[in-house]
Amino acid sequence: MKISMDIELTDIPGQLVLALKPVSDLGGNILSVLHQRDKKTPSGRIPVQLTLEIEEQGLDRLVERLKERDVNVVRIGKERLKESMMVLLIGHIVHTDLGETIDSIDSTGFAEVVELSLSMPGVDKKSSASVTLSAIGKEELKEALNILERTVSKKGIMIISSI
Amino acid sequence: MKTKPKLVRISIIGLGNVGRGVAEVIRRKQEEITRKYGINLKIVGVADLPGAVVDENGLSEDAIRKFKSGETAEDMTTLDMIKDVEHEIVVETTPTNVENGEPGLTHINTALESDRHVVTSNKGPLALQYGKLMDLAASRGKELKFEASVGGAMPIISLVNDNLAGNGIISIKGILNGTCNYILTRMREEKLPYEHVLKEAQERGIAETDPSNDVAGRDTAVKLVILANSIFDRNVSYKDVEVSGITGITSEALKLADDAGYVIKLIGEVDGGSSGECLKVAPRLVPKDDPLNVEGTLNVATIKTDLAGDITVIGKGAGPIEAASAILSDIIGIYAF
Numbered sequence: 001m002k003i004s005m006d007i008e009l010t011d012i013p014g015q016l017v018l019a020l021k022p023v024s025d026l027g028g029n030i031l032s033v034l035h036q037r038d039k040k041t042p043s044g045r046i047p048v049q050l051t052l053e054i055e056e057q058g059l060d061r062l063v064e065r066l067k068e069r070d071v072n073v074v075r076i077g078k079e080r081l082k083e084s085m086m087v088l089l090i091g092h093i094v095h096t097d098l099g100e101t102i103d104s105i106d107s108t109g110f111a112e113v114v115e116l117s118l119s120m121p122g123v124d125k126k127s128s129a130s131v132t133l134s135a136i137g138k139e140e141l142k143e144a145l146n147i148l149e150r151t152v153s154k155k156g157i158m159i160i161s162s163i
Numbered sequence: 164m165k166t167k168p169k170l171v172r173i174s175i176i177g178l179g180n181v182g183r184g185v186a187e188v189i190r191r192k193q194e195e196i197t198r199k200y201g202i203n204l205k206i207v208g209v210a211d212l213p214g215a216v217v218d219e220n221g222l223s224e225d226a227i228r229k230f231k232s233g234e235t236a237e238d239m240t241t242l243d244m245i246k247d248v249e250h251e252i253v254v255e256t257t258p259t260n261v262e263n264g265e266p267g268l269t270h271i272n273t274a275l276e277s278d279r280h281v282v283t284s285n286k287g288p289l290a291l292q293y294g295k296l297m298d299l300a301a302s303r304g305k306e307l308k309f310e311a312s313v314g315g316a317m318p319i320i321s322l323v324n325d326n327l328a329g330n331g332i333i334s335i336k337g338i339l340n341g342t343c344n345y346i347l348t349r350m351r352e353e354k355l356p357y358e359h360v361l362k363e364a365q366e367r368g369i370a371e372t373d374p375s376n377d378v379a380g381r382d383t384a385v386k387l388v389i390l391a392n393s394i395f396d397r398n399v400s401y402k403d404v405e406v407s408g409i410t411g412i413t414s415e416a417l418k419l420a421d422d423a424g425y426v427i428k429l430i431g432e433v434d435g436g437s438s439g440e441c442l443k444v445a446p447r448l449v450p451k452d453d454p455l456n457v458e459g460t461l462n463v464a465t466i467k468t469d470l471a472g473d474i475t476v477i478g479k480g481a482g483p484i485e486a487a488s489a490i491l492s493d494i495i496g497i498y499a500f
Contacts (some may be wrong), residue, residue, distance in 0.1 A: 161445075162425070163453070
């Protein structure tokens with residue numbers, strides 16, 4: 001799981017290494033560190049933005065260990081679905097059970113429909129929709145697109161994917 | 164060039180727009196070609212539906228025009244001309260037929276069997292029998308060149324074979340049909356429905372009276388087959404292509420794409436096989452800042468290579484002089500390089 005985390009260190013040498021060590025101890029992987037030495041918080045601490053990958057069950061222990069080392073954890077953001085793409089659908093989108101079309105993606109567990117805009121020019125006319133799919137990884141996103149393609153082709157809906 | 168220019172005698176089979184364009188550019192460029200490349204191009208025969216006219220001293224513009232308008236009668240049949248009149252290159256520009264490749268297929272076979280080089284813009288024979296035709300040309304020690312069949316004036320085949328020699332070609336994707344590009348461009352610009360823009364394109368002579376070959380994606384598919392076989396050494400035919408066209412595209416879909424930073428284009432895509440054997444024609448979302456986003460009737464192709472990275476070419480995909488440009492460069496290429 002990809003996590004972004006804002007932490008604050010006390011302003012004495014060696015604190016950054018001290019703060020990062022528990023990440024690797026718990027099997028995590030540091031993706032980026034933004035260490036703003038010259039920007040202090042009102043309480044005189046140094047803000048650091050971390051992005052890391054860690055198993056979900058390791059996260060609580062990581063926060064505990066950071067607190068033990070006098071590191072303030074200010075914010076934790078989970079970004080589970082990190083890959084996205086937009087596709088267009090053209091056809092009788094609503095009347096061919098839009099709910100089921102969306103479920104075909106949401107039920108995978110690795111991908112979701114996160115955005116949908118629908119344009120319906122007339123009752124008997126074809127609708128157009130833009131759909132944003134998000135997934136936990138690139139391969140999963142590709143698989144989600146395959147699933148959506150199979151689902152809508154059965155319903156006579158045209159799908160337009162990105163190059 | 165001090166030596167005497169080499170005489171290269173040419174016949175043109177099919178006096179439609181492209182065939183007449185070839186005759187015109189050869190006439191216009193004759194001196195320049197002799198000076199630059201040391202070859203003297205001479206049209207010794209032309210053929211169209213009624214048969215062929217021949218003049219071993221070279222046919223004048225007037226003689227070709229009179230034959231085309233039916234004022235002068237034919238001298239012999241087309242096949243007799245290909246076989247019996249002494250010449251080096253047959254330029255085959257009859258209309259494409261993807262059902263059986265005829266009459267172009269017979270013309271090309273006859274020309275190669277008569278030990279003549281062939282330069283063609285005709286997609287049908289290549290899409291149906293690429294392997295057989297290339298084998299025949301090789302066994303006769305002759306060239307079969309077809310740059311004009313894909314992307315008109317835009318160089319793809321010689322670009323890959325000559326300029327990008329040594330590169331592995333990973334994939335090619337692009338817009339290979341100017342009519343579809345024009346329709347999608349106008350629908351987006353004017354927010355008009357498909358039927359309306361199609362009619363406008365027909366009135367302007369950009370779409371044919373029966374536009375189905377273009378708008379259903381078949382023309383793009385045939386060109387993709389030629390690229391698949393000639394550049395990726397695949398052995399595919401038209402029926403192997405996954406094709407969808409542009410007839411179902413709505414102006415609302417174009418608007419939704421536009422809002423998200425995309426345009427919709429009819430894209431043909433082919434790869435070498437190892438990365439999934441793609442051979443597909445479909446409307447696709449193209450980011451507005453992608454080089455494939457070209458407007459109007461232009462064609463474009465992005466060639467993904469292992470050394471040079473991505474190379475994108477843009478050019479006029481249709482038009483008699485544009486197609487003749489590709490044919491002329493094929494002709495010169497046989498002798499000059």
